[in-house]
Amino acid sequence: xxxxxxxxxxxxxxxxxxxxxxxxxxxxxxxxxxxxxxxxxxxxxxxxxxxxxxxxxxxxxxxxxxxxxxxxxxxxxxxxxxxxxxxxxxxxxxxxxxxxxxxxxxxxxxxxxxxxxxxxxxxxxxxxxxxxxxxxxxxxxxxxxxxxxxxxxxxxxxxxxxxxxxxxxxxxxxxxxxxxxxxxxxxxxxxxxxxxxxxxxxxxxxxxxxxxxxxxxxxxxxxxxxxxxxxxxxxxxxxxxxxxxxxxxxxxxxxxxxxxxxxxxxxxxxxxxxxxxxxxxxxxxxxxxxxxxxxxxxxxxxxxxxxxxxxxxxxxxxxxxxxxxxxxxxxxxxxxxxxxxxxxxxxxxxxxxxxxxxxxxxxxxxxxxxxxxxxxxxxxxxxxxxxxxxxxxxxxxxxxxxxxxxxxxxxxxxxxxxxxxxxxxxxxxxxxxxxxxxxxxxxxxxxxxxxxxxxxxxxxxxxxxxxxxxxxxxxxxxxxxxxxxxxxxxxxxxxxxxxxxxxxxxxxxxxxxxx
Amino acid sequence: xxxxxxxxxxxxxxxxxxxxxxxxxxxxxxxxxxxxxxxxxxxxxxxxxxxxxxxxxxxxxxxxxxxxxxxxxxxxxxxxxxxxxxxxxxxxxxxxxxxxxxxxxxxxxxxxxxxxxxxxxxxxxxxxxxxxxxxxxxxxxxxxxxxxxxxxxxxxxxxxxxxxxxxxxxxxxxxxxxxxxx
Numbered sequence: 001x002x003x004x005x006x007x008x009x010x011x012x013x014x015x016x017x018x019x020x021x022x023x024x025x026x027x028x029x030x031x032x033x034x035x036x037x038x039x040x041x042x043x044x045x046x047x048x049x050x051x052x053x054x055x056x057x058x059x060x061x062x063x064x065x066x067x068x069x070x071x072x073x074x075x076x077x078x079x080x081x082x083x084x085x086x087x088x089x090x091x092x093x094x095x096x097x098x099x100x101x102x103x104x105x106x107x108x109x110x111x112x113x114x115x116x117x118x119x120x121x122x123x124x125x126x127x128x129x130x131x132x133x134x135x136x137x138x139x140x141x142x143x144x145x146x147x148x149x150x151x152x153x154x155x156x157x158x159x160x161x162x163x164x165x166x167x168x169x170x171x172x173x174x175x176x177x178x179x180x181x182x183x184x185x186x187x188x189x190x191x192x193x194x195x196x197x198x199x200x201x202x203x204x205x206x207x208x209x210x211x212x213x214x215x216x217x218x219x220x221x222x223x224x225x226x227x228x229x230x231x232x233x234x235x236x237x238x239x240x241x242x243x244x245x246x247x248x249x250x251x252x253x254x255x256x257x258x259x260x261x262x263x264x265x266x267x268x269x270x271x272x273x274x275x276x277x278x279x280x281x282x283x284x285x286x287x288x289x290x291x292x293x294x295x296x297x298x299x300x301x302x303x304x305x306x307x308x309x310x311x312x313x314x315x316x317x318x319x320x321x322x323x324x325x326x327x328x329x330x331x332x333x334x335x336x337x338x339x340x341x342x343x344x345x346x347x348x349x350x351x352x353x354x355x356x357x358x359x360x361x362x363x364x365x366x367x368x369x370x371x372x373x374x375x376x377x378x379x380x381x382x383x384x385x386x387x388x389x390x391x392x393x394x395x396x397x398x399x400x401x402x403x404x405x406x407x408x409x410x411x412x413x414x415x416x417x418x419x420x421x422x423x424x425x426x427x428x429x430x431x432x433x434x435x436x437x438x439x440x441x442x443x444x445x446x447x448x449x450x451x452x453x454x455x456x457x458x459x460x461x462x463x464x465x466x467x468x469x470x471x472x473x474x475x476x477x478x479x480x481x482x483x484x485x486x487x488x489x490x491x492x493x494x495x496x497x498x499x500x501x502x503x504x505x506x507x508x509x510x511x512x513x514x515x
Numbered sequence: 516x517x518x519x520x521x522x523x524x525x526x527x528x529x530x531x532x533x534x535x536x537x538x539x540x541x542x543x544x545x546x547x548x549x550x551x552x553x554x555x556x557x558x559x560x561x562x563x564x565x566x567x568x569x570x571x572x573x574x575x576x577x578x579x580x581x582x583x584x585x586x587x588x589x590x591x592x593x594x595x596x597x598x599x600x601x602x603x604x605x606x607x608x609x610x611x612x613x614x615x616x617x618x619x620x621x622x623x624x625x626x627x628x629x630x631x632x633x634x635x636x637x638x639x640x641x642x643x644x645x646x647x648x649x650x651x652x653x654x655x656x657x658x659x660x661x662x663x664x665x666x667x668x669x670x671x672x673x674x675x676x677x678x679x680x681x682x683x684x685x686x687x688x689x690x691x692x693x694x695x696x697x
Binding site for chain 1: 518519522523526529563564565566567568569570571572573574575576577578580581582583593595596607608610611612613614615616620642643645647653654655656657658675676678
């Protein structure tokens with residue numbers, strides 16, 4: 001099959017995003033992946049599901065992004081021979097997703113070199129696959145020792161620094177293995193999975209209505225983006241259209257989330273180059289936004305404000321005035337602080353050329369989202385495939401070529417300013433009307449996909465329905481899957497003390513990928 | 516430099532008054548003598564461990580460091596090593612993959628030590644825990660559930676996530692040491 005044929009041959013899923021879904025065989029899957037790769041497209045997510053109860057073995061699902069939209073492929077896999085073609089040679093980001101699929105569902109990519117486990121540590125045996133339907137999620141196994149082979153670097157003067165899972169600051173857990181000579185990093189290898197708490201298994205015991213709350217807690221700092229993506233997926237399978245006012249409010253919430261996260265990061269990036277002043281200033285601004293959130297919408301991080309069908313909050317004219325008032329102050333302060341960051345020799349000395357990911361490398365390995373845009377990967381869902389209300393806003397994408405910490409800082413500054421502009425414009429054009437549409441019943445064995453540009457990058461929620469509005473399988477996908485491997489490259493040749501700075505400039509999610 | 520000083524002066528002092536301790540948050544009989552607590556309470560060192568949270572609680576712990584709450588101004592600071600800590604602040608349901616790391620961090624803190632569990636998940640396993648037939652949260656293949664299933668907890672602070680004020684109140688409750696008369 002030729003790639004340009006899929007919009008005619010596959011079914012388009014209902015909903016605002018351009019998503020097509022089709023079932024393919026192994027040869028078609030490889031061929032379509034190759035065509036997407038050649039055409040400059042990328043891999044968004046790879047997951048699997050257990051279809052034994054439907055007499056259909058297992059299934060591997062792959063979503064690819066092309067210039068036309070998302071192409072979601074399903075490959076049936078037999079229970080006797082649970083294997084599928086490897087695609088990590090085309091999309092290196094597939095490596096960890098494929099290893100996760102082997103851990104959780106026992107489906108194996110044929111022909112790969114890297115057979116190591118990924119999400120599994122020592123809490124369940126390798127012969128057990130938690131996402132299989134015949135596995136009871138409340139089974140508890142005795143903990144085994146976690147044997148994991150790190151790649152060793154040898155040579156004169158090379159030594160290893162193991163860091164984590166418990167880090168020095170208040171951050172999520174993960175293990176970093178540095179191989180260094182003196183202070184210079186030769187290699188970094190990440191080992192994640194410490195936060196695996198069985199979210200995907202948990203979803204399978206829930207109904208569509210119950211899942212909304214859990215979706216908002218996949219990664220707490222991106223709760224709005226996940227809740228929106230989940231709502232989109234549910235609306236797609238039930239054929240619901242949220243009212244225009246709800247769509248506008250969702251975008252206000254999403255941009256507020258982007259603003260508070262970027263402000264927090266800008267503060268910490270100042271802190272990490274010993275400018276505590278930057279932390280103090282930006283975190284006052286962040287707190288102002290969080291308090292505004294709480295005052296207007298009833299939650300500092302806007303959790304559970306987006307629900308399937310619409311929103312669970314509203315904005316009146318008084319609220320609009322408050323937002324404009326806070327934004328007036330915010331814009332002025334950001335302007336002052338940007339000047340201070342730009343002109344501070346010590347800050348710029350640490351930011352510039354540190355943790356560089358060149359545009360070529362970013363394209364080759366599939367860097368996405370905010371760090372992607374700082375390395376010339378001009379991709380922002382709000383500009384590429386704008387859904388309501390972004391289709392009327394003409395979102396200006398922030399991109400830079402340098403790919404260093406300084407570029408990621410600049411992208412954040414520009415995105416905060418753009419988000420402020422967007423919210424003002426949305427509020428000026430705010431449609432009146434209902435806040436929430438009622439959700440009908442979802443047919444069994446249907447796929448719904450939600451796709452939202454969160455502050456880190458594209459967040460996807462893939463929902464497969466079961467009987468009676470139950471969730472058969474749900475896969476939430478964080479852009480950090482794509483970006484964690486690039487952090488390993490960004491640090492090469494830098495010194496160990498710059499790692500916290502580089503790491504913070506990416507600010508990837510651990511919870512969002514450990515699930 | 517002039518710009519920085521000007522901005523600091525223009526910003527002024529943002530710090531607000533801290534909340535009072537709340538004894539309803541206390542889950543265990545106080546184990547540590549009052550006089551030690553008085554001593555510790557003047558300069559409290561906290562080690563945080565994310566044992567499986569969604570990162571929401573961490574955001575609010577970070578917020579405690581901002582100028583409005585100014586937790587360092589109360590003599591409370593977050594430390595990098597458990598050896599330097601008086602208190603362990605734990606978030607999340609404890610994932611099985613973090614169980615050992617959490618226990619080791621706890622063991623590495625010199626006695627007397629305090630443990631504060633943070634968030635709905637830390638208090639009872641939260642939304643991540645499956646429920647048994649009676650509707651009570653139970654452990655799973657990947658999660659040990661609430662923090663007191665793994666290490667002893669002195670104070671548990673509910674909320675999703677708890678606000679910075681609630682966290683501060685919980686920390687102050689843990690160090691204030693004296694339960695009110697019933």
